[in-house]
Amino acid sequence: MTKSVLLGALTVAGLAAGAAAAGTLDDVKTRGTLNCGVTTGLVGFAAPDANGEWNGFDVSVCRAVAAAVLGDPNAVEFVPTTGKTRFTALASGEIDMLARNTTWTFSRDVDLKFTFVGVNYYDGQGFMVPKALGVSSAKDLDGATVCIQTGTTTELNLADFFRANNISYEPVPIETNAEGQQQYLAGACDTYTTDASGLAATRATFENPGDHVLLPEIISKEPLGPLVRHGDDEWADVVRWTLNALITAEELGVTSANVSEMATSSGNPEVKRLLGTEGTLGEMLGLDADWAQRAIATQGNYGEIFAKNIGEETPIALARGLNAQWTNGGLIYSPPFR
Amino acid sequence: MTTMTDPPRESFRLSMLINDTRYRSMTFQAIALFSLIVAIAYLANNLLTNLAAQGLNIAYDFLGDPAGYDINQRLIEYDSQSSNARAAVVGILNTLLVAFLACFMATVFGVIAGVLRLSKNWLVSKLMAFYVEIFRNIPVLIWIIIIFTIMTAVMPAPRAFRGDEPEATMLFGAFAFTNRGVYIPAPVWGPGSMVVVLTFLASIAGVIGYRRYATNLLYATGKLLPMGWPSLAIFFVPTILVYLIMGRPIGLEYPELGGFNFRGGIQIGAPLIALWFALSIYTGAFIAENVRAGIQSVSKGQTEAASALGLRPNRVMNLVVLPQALRVIIPPLISQYLNITKNSSLAIAVGYADITATLGGITLNQTGRAIECVLLLMLFYLTISLSISGIMNVYNKSVALKER
Numbered sequence: 001m002t003k004s005v006l007l008g009a010l011t012v013a014g015l016a017a018g019a020a021a022a023g024t025l026d027d028v029k030t031r032g033t034l035n036c037g038v039t040t041g042l043v044g045f046a047a048p049d050a051n052g053e054w055n056g057f058d059v060s061v062c063r064a065v066a067a068a069v070l071g072d073p074n075a076v077e078f079v080p081t082t083g084k085t086r087f088t089a090l091a092s093g094e095i096d097m098l099a100r101n102t103t104w105t106f107s108r109d110v111d112l113k114f115t116f117v118g119v120n121y122y123d124g125q126g127f128m129v130p131k132a133l134g135v136s137s138a139k140d141l142d143g144a145t146v147c148i149q150t151g152t153t154t155e156l157n158l159a160d161f162f163r164a165n166n167i168s169y170e171p172v173p174i175e176t177n178a179e180g181q182q183q184y185l186a187g188a189c190d191t192y193t194t195d196a197s198g199l200a201a202t203r204a205t206f207e208n209p210g211d212h213v214l215l216p217e218i219i220s221k222e223p224l225g226p227l228v229r230h231g232d233d234e235w236a237d238v239v240r241w242t243l244n245a246l247i248t249a250e251e252l253g254v255t256s257a258n259v260s261e262m263a264t265s266s267g268n269p270e271v272k273r274l275l276g277t278e279g280t281l282g283e284m285l286g287l288d289a290d291w292a293q294r295a296i297a298t299q300g301n302y303g304e305i306f307a308k309n310i311g312e313e314t315p316i317a318l319a320r321g322l323n324a325q326w327t328n329g330g331l332i333y334s335p336p337f338r
Numbered sequence: 339m340t341t342m343t344d345p346p347r348e349s350f351r352l353s354m355l356i357n358d359t360r361y362r363s364m365t366f367q368a369i370a371l372f373s374l375i376v377a378i379a380y381l382a383n384n385l386l387t388n389l390a391a392q393g394l395n396i397a398y399d400f401l402g403d404p405a406g407y408d409i410n411q412r413l414i415e416y417d418s419q420s421s422n423a424r425a426a427v428v429g430i431l432n433t434l435l436v437a438f439l440a441c442f443m444a445t446v447f448g449v450i451a452g453v454l455r456l457s458k459n460w461l462v463s464k465l466m467a468f469y470v471e472i473f474r475n476i477p478v479l480i481w482i483i484i485i486f487t488i489m490t491a492v493m494p495a496p497r498a499f500r501g502d503e504p505e506a507t508m509l510f511g512a513f514a515f516t517n518r519g520v521y522i523p524a525p526v527w528g529p530g531s532m533v534v535v536l537t538f539l540a541s542i543a544g545v546i547g548y549r550r551y552a553t554n555l556l557y558a559t560g561k562l563l564p565m566g567w568p569s570l571a572i573f574f575v576p577t578i579l580v581y582l583i584m585g586r587p588i589g590l591e592y593p594e595l596g597g598f599n600f601r602g603g604i605q606i607g608a609p610l611i612a613l614w615f616a617l618s619i620y621t622g623a624f625i626a627e628n629v630r631a632g633i634q635s636v637s638k639g640q641t642e643a644a645s646a647l648g649l650r651p652n653r654v655m656n657l658v659v660l661p662q663a664l665r666v667i668i669p670p671l672i673s674q675y676l677n678i679t680k681n682s683s684l685a686i687a688v689g690y691a692d693i694t695a696t697l698g699g700i701t702l703n704q705t706g707r708a709i710e711c712v713l714l715l716m717l718f719y720l721t722i723s724l725s726i727s728g729i730m731n732v733y734n735k736s737v738a739l740k741e742r
Contacts, residue, residue: 084703112706133497133598143597145518150686150695151703156406159418170599171408173689173700182487187495188517188608190598 024096024228024235025069025286033075036062037095040080040176044201044309044316045101054078057309058099061120061226061243064295065097068242068287073298082175083151087112090229097239099226101195103153113230117240120225120302122322122331124218125154126196128203131211133190138217142167147180147189149173154194157220177202191215195222197310197318204315238285245292247334248274249301251325256300259293274337281337302332385709400705401426407700409691411607422701429696430718436613436692437679437722443618444678445671448625453655455630466626473623479684481620486612486688493517493608496599512592514600519607521593521600528587537580544572609690613682621678628670632663664737672730676723683719693718 028034038046038058046056054062054076063073079095090098091112101123102108104116127146129135138161148155150173162169172189174180181202184192192199196218203209226243228236249255252271254262263275272278275296276289285291299305306323310316324330355365389395401423408418413431416424455466473481494506496516508514514521552563581588593603636659644658645651685692686699694715702711 084699087703087706088708107706141598143599143601145599150689150700155700156704159406159408162408163418169408170410172410173686173691173695175686183490186490186517187497188490 024232025238028069028096032070033077034062034066034070034097035077035079035095036065037079037081037086037089037098037100038062039100040082040178042101042177042198042201043205044314044318045198046078046099055309057121057305058101058226060299060305060309061099061246062097064246064299065239065242067294067298068245068291069238071294073294083149084175087114090114090227093229096235097226097228101198101224102227103195103222104225104227105153108227114227115230115233115236116225116227117236118225118243119223119331120243121197121223123195123197123222123224125157125193125220125222126199126218127191127193127215128184128199128212129191129215131213135191135215138215138219139165139167141169141191143169144190145170145172145188147172147174147183147192149177149180149194150175152194153220153222158193161219181205195224197224197316200318201310201316204317209315234286238287241285242292242295244334245274245295245337246299246302246305247325247332248337249292249296250303250332251327251334254296254301255304256297259296263293270337389709396710397707398710400701400707400710403705405701406704409696410689411610411691422697422705425701426693426697426714429691429693432690432696433679433682433685433692433694434722436610436617436682436685436690439614440617440621440678440682441675443614444621444625444674447618447622448674449629451622451626452629452633455626456633470623470626473620474627478616478620478681479687482613482616482684482687485616486608489608489612490517496595499595499600508593512590514593516600517608518599519605520611521603521605523590523592524602524604526589526591528589530584530587533584534577534581534588538577541572541574541576544576545569548572607690609685609688612688613685613690617678617681621674621681624674624677625671628667628674629663632665632667633659635666636662661737665739668730668734668737672727672734675726675730679722679726680719 036059038054038056041047042056044056046054046058048054059078062076062078066076067073079089081089081095081098081100086098086100086102087108089095091114098114099120101121103123104119108114109116127138127141129141135141141162146158146169148158148171155171155173158169158171172183174183177194177198180192180194183189185206192202194202196214199214203212203214206212226239228239248270249259252268252274254271254274259275262271263277266272266275269278273281275293276282276291280289282289282291300308303325306320307313310318312319320328320330322331324332326333355361402421404419405422405425406418407425409416409425409428411432412428413435414424414428416428451466451469454462455470457463457466493515494517496514496518498505499508499514499516506516512523548568549565552565555561555563591602593600593605596602640658640662641654644654649657682692683694683698686695689695697711698715702708705711
C-alpha cells in the first residue's frame with residue numbers, strides 16, 4: 001500500500017489500502033483488465049463513439065499495452081479524467097497508466113513523482129479564434145477573454161505569453177474540453193487556447209469548422225506522452241517499450257496487415273527481435289514472446305494509429321510535421337530493440 | 339432513578355462498568371472515544387508513512403512561490419507573478435463576497451416568499467408553494483449550471499454591440515448586459531468627493547438618530563411623529579446639496595466597447611451573477627419555509643389581539659408577529675447561511691475564482707501539494723463557518739425571549 005495514498009488519505013485512507021502492492025504488472029495480470037486514464041472526451045485522441053467504444057490516438061496506446069500484457073486490446077477499463085483529477089487518479093493507484101495528452105514537464109516528473117515513458121505526440125499551445133473577429137496574430141489579442149482549461153500547463157504558458165508581450169487578457173477557467181467548446185461557441189470567450197492538436201480536434205467537431213482559424217503562433221513546447229507512477233520501473237518499462245514497439249514497427253515497415261507474415265518471413269534481425277521470433281525480449285519484460293506482435297496486430301504501428309485517428313484523412317486533419325519518423329525529418333525516434 | 343435517595347455506598351467493582359446504569363454510559367463513551375483516537379492515529383500514521391515512502395513531506399513553502407496563473411475576478415491587486423498565498427487571499431475574498439451577497443439576497447427572497455405563502459390569495463400562496471418545492475428539490479449545482487448556461491446562451495456577446503446597426507444596445511447608454519457579465523458605470527472620485535461621502539455617512543447616522551428619537555418620543559409621550567418622509571429627506575437632501583456645492587466632484591465612468599470587451603465601468607462577471615443568483619434563489623426556498631414555520635408558531639390569539647387593538651394588518655405583522663417569529667426563525671437561518679457559504683465552493687463549475695478554485699484547484703494542481711492545500715481549505719471553511727455561527731448566535735440572544 002505504498003502508493004495508494006495522497007488525497008485519499010484524507011478521506012477514506014487506510015480502508016482502501018492493500019491496493020497497489022509490489023508490481024503493477026502483476027496487479028494488472030491478476031485483475032485481467034488495465035485501468036487507463038484518458039480525457040473526458042477529445043475527438044481523435046480519446047472519445048467514446050456512438051456505441052460507447054473508446055477510440056482515439058491515446059486510447060490506442062492503452063489498447064496496445066492491454067494487448068501486450070493481457071492479450072486482449074479490449075481488456076481496458078477507461079477512466080475519464082479532467083486536467084485536475086488526472087494526477088490524483090494516477091498517484092492513488094486508481095489507474096495504472098495515464099494516456100491523456102499530458103505534457104512532460106520537469107515538475108511533474110520530479111516533484112509530482114511520475115515517470116513519463118516517452119512522447120507520442122509533439123505539440124505546442126495555440127489559439128483558435130472565430131474568423132469574424134479578424135485577428136491574425138496572437139499578439140493582437142490584447143484585452144481578449146480567453147477560455148482555458150484549468151490545472152494544465154497551458155494555463156501557465158498563457159500567463160507567461162501575455163506577460164512577455166505586455167498585453168492583457170481575461171481568463172475564463174473551465175474544467176473540460178466540452179465546456180470550453182460550449183463557452184467559445186456561445187461567444188463567452190473570444191479565443192480558446194489549448195494544445196494545437198486539441199484545437200484542431202475540437203474544431204473538427206464544430207458545425208462550421210471553416211468559420212474558425214488557428215492563429216500561427218505556437219507559444220510553448222508540449223511533448224505529450226503516457227505516464228506511470230514513480231517507483232515501479234518494471235511497469236514503466238512495459239508501457240515504454242510497448243510505445244517504442246509501435247514506433248519501431250513503423251520505422252521497420254511492420255504494419256497490422258503484414259505483422260504475422262513479417263514475424264516468420266522477415267530477414268531483418270531487429271524485426272525478428274521485435275516480434276519475438278528471435279531473442280527473449282518479451283521474457284525480459286515479464287511478458288510472453290508475442291507481446292509486440294499483438295500490440296501491432298490489433299492497433300497498427302505508430303503511423304497507422306496516427307493516420308486512423310488524427311491524420312490528414314480524418315476530420316481533424318493533422319499533418320505529421322514534428323511527429324514524422326526521424327528518418328523523415330521528424331522527432332519520433334525509438335531506441336533500438338536489442 | 340435511585341440516585342435521589344442517597345444509596346448506601348458500595349465498594350466499586352469492575353463488573354459495575356457494564357451492569358450498573360450509573361457507569362455503563364460512561365464505559366461506552368470511553369470505548370467510543372478510545373476507538374476514535376485509535377482510528378485517527380492510524381489514519382494520520384498511515385498518511386505520514388505513505389508520504390515518507392513516496393519521498394514527500396508536508397511543507398508550506400509553495401505558498402510563497404509565484405502562482406503563475408491569472409485570475410479574472412480579483413478584489414485586490416494580483417497578477418501571475420504574485421504568490422500562491424496572495425492567490426488564496428484573492429479566492430478567500432471572492433468566497434466572502436459571493437457568500438455575503440447570496441446571504442443577503444436569500445434572506446430577501448426567503449422572507450418575501452415565506453410571508454406570501456401564507457397569503458389568503460390562492461394564486462399567490464400556490465405560486466410561492468411552487469417556487470419553494472421546485473427550487474429546494476433540485477440540487478444547487480444544477481441551478482448554478484442552468485442559470486449560467488442560460489446567461490451565456492441567451493445574452494448577447496460583446497461583439498453584438500458593434501457596428502452601425504448593432505444587434506444589441508446598451509440600456510440608457512450606461513448598462514451593458516452581455517454573456518460575459520453586466521457592465522455598469524463606475525464612480526470616479528474627484529477632489530472634494532470625501533466631503534460628499536462624509537456628508538452621506540453623517541446623514542445615515544442622522545436618519546438612525548431621528549428614528550430613535552421618534553420612537554422614544556412615542557413611548558414617552560404617545561406623540562406619533564411621521565417616519566417616512568423625514569427619513570427620506572435626511573437621507574437625500576444634505577448629500578445632494580453638498581454634491582452640488584462642491585461642484586459635482588463624483589463623476590461616472592461609463593463602460594465602452596473597446597477592443598474585444600467593454601472597458602471602463604465595473605464588470606460584474608457572469609460567473610458571479612450565476613452563482614449569486616443560484617445560491618440565493620435555492621437557499622431562499624429553504625428560508626421561506628423557516629419564515630413560514632416561524633410565523634405559524636405565533637399563536638393566532640396574538641394576531642387577533644393586535645387586530646382588536648385596531649392595528650392595521652401590516653403593523654400586526656411588523657410589530658407583533660415577526661418579532662416573536664424571529665425567535666423561531668433565527669436558529670435555522672444560521673444553518674442556511676452556513677450552507678450558502680459552503681455551497682459557494684461549487685463556484686468552479688462556472689469558473690468563479692473562489693478559494694476552492696484558486697487554492698484548492700489551480701494552486702493544488704500546479705504545485706501538486708494536495709494535502710497541504712486541502713488542510714488549509716478545511717481550516718478556512720471551519721473558521722468562516724464558526725464565525726458566522728458565532729455572530730448569528732449573538733443576534734439570536736438579542737431577539738430571544740427575555741425572561742424576567
